[in-house]
Amino acid sequence: MLTNIQIVISIVLIVLILLQERGGGLSGIFGGQGGEFYQTRRGLERSMFFITIFLVAVFITLSILNIAIKA
Numbered sequence: 261m262l263t264n265i266q267i268v269i270s271i272v273l274i275v276l277i278l279l280q281e282r283g284g285g286l287s288g289i290f291g292g293q294g295g296e297f298y299q300t301r302r303g304l305e306r307s308m309f310f311i312t313i314f315l316v317a318v319f320i321t322l323s324i325l326n327i328a329i330k331a
Contacts, residue, residue: 262326269319276312280305 301309 262322262329266319266322266326269315269322273312273315273319276308276315280308280312
């Protein structure tokens with residue numbers, strides 16, 4: 261059961277990380293012009309950033325639990 265949850269979280273993490281294009285923002289993914297300088301995250305980009313951090317913490321916790329259960 262934990263392994264299946266880890267697989268789902270890993271797929272979501274891959275998608276979230278690929279969507280976070282540094283400097284270009286979400287507009288760069290859809291063909292818009294991104295600025296050349298780093299800008300602060302706002303709105304959806306900021307939410308995606310915090311969701312990514314949360315999912316990484318959940319993934320690490322599940323990995324530790326999975327090892328502890330199998331040991």
